[in-house]
Amino acid sequence: MDIKIQRTTKPKTKPDQKALGFGKYLTDHMFLMDYNPEQGWHDFRIVPYRPIPMEPDAVALHYAQETFEGLKAYRYPDGSVHLFRPDMNAKRLINSNKRLCMPEVPVDLFVEACKAIVRVDEDWVPSEPGTSLYIRPFMFTSEGQIALHNCTRFTFAIILSPVGAYFAEGINPVKILVEDEYVRAVKGGTGFAKCGGNYAGAMIGQEKAEKLGYSQVLWLDGAERKYVEEAGGMNFVYSINGEFWTAPTEGTVLPGITRDSILHILRDWGVTVREERMDIDTLMAAGHDGSLKEAFACGTAAVISPVGALNYKGDEVTINNFTIGELTQKLYDYLTGIQWGKEADKYGWTVAID
Known part of the structure; x- marks a missing residue:
């Protein structure tokens, strides 16, 4: 060039x-x-x-x-x-x-x-x-x-x-409102693409969440308004009984690069990762019985944003006593360590500008 x-x-x-x-x-x-x-x-x-x-x-x-x-x-x-x-x-x-x-x-x-x-x-x-x-x-x-x-x-x-930091809270846990009125994406649409219309259409959910005292919105699928998908403009990852779950990238979820990096690291650590759909009722039940141990949103801007509470139709669950999960913290430290050159980049992910 x-x-x-x-x-x-x-x-x-x-x-x-x-x-x-x-x-x-x-x-x-x-x-x-x-x-x-x-x-x-x-x-x-x-x-x-x-x-x-x-x-x-x-x-x-x-x-x-x-x-x-x-x-x-x-x-x-x-x-x-x-x-x-x-x-x-x-x-x-x-x-x-x-x-x-x-x-x-x-x-x-x-x-x-x-x-x-x-x-x-x-x-x-x-x-x-x-x-x-x-x-x-x-x-x-x-x-x-x-x-x-x-x-x-x-x-x-x-x-x-x-x-x-992207969020004023930094790496501290945030509260998330599960959106059950509006939808972000449907199969066959542009949910997987990084285009402005996706984000403009999602602002109403974020605005609603903030008015109710929540930092982010958790989107459900557009067809049944049942399955957990994205958190605001970021991917959503959570741990139930030692297994980490996240929605599959099948056309309605952005294939996040931070998401991909985190899943790669977790698998490298021997942690079970499930890229599968989970319905919101099952997720909330896991929150109530304590099997939902950790949750976080992830993306380039914030890297990892721990989630301390979820509210779905007025039912709120607290996750890990509203503290950052042990593995969430370890992931954040390791991934940012690679990004800032403090950890060895064994994956070949970093590129010098010179």
Whole structure:
């Protein structure tokens, strides 16, 4: 890739690394490239962070033909910077794009673009414990038309944000409301894809949960409103009688990269993992009889968010006395240890930007 680099003449003041929050600050530059059928992907460039021009009739605005990804860059103790499993994000974007009739971004091109923009803004990668540089690749049609037809011109972009903990609670347990009115996804839909419409449609459940004093929402399946699926914008994992369960990725659940990493580690540790459906009544019964030992949501942004309580139709169960589970803590420490370069990466998941 021949990337043209235009560096900013007005660098931003970097924020206090101890008070980053999540997604509050953007770095100095962004990556852009364009697509059309004649040239394929072309005009690779890194430019100062700035607004993206868009026509008022842009299909991305009217019909949501867009996809995105999320991954992180981590500062190692020796000062080097590494990405975590960027190839997995690239492969997931390809699948999302297929579903939304958008051209694929080849894996090598995606990874090199991420490495290139992080190299340019490398001094934005924080070094405080628990911090990282969040990488947001996204793609949309830059074509304008009111008629509902597929487009041929697209833009791929990457922006960066230095971040701390996603939730104010950090690694402390949160309360989750089980949503039994609205649904997030149905088979044959876009539940497996990382596209904006999924998240916009899920906001009402999150808003409802927060009004009732809960940090997150737990979604049930869209057909029967019975089987446990995702927690907010993250995958949901729980332990019953020593076995770890999570919903299968069969079209309605996002194939999370953190989820995949956690299941891989658990199996490596000899823990039984069951990627199977479980109905909410069985899960709540396990909470009441004490066999539900641990539960957590997981994703790139938060890594692991322990769940201390579940409320379903006014019936609330407390999990592990509202404390983080022993294996949940071990998973968090080990996975983040790999990501921050404090644990040996025997899986080959980390990628240096140089």
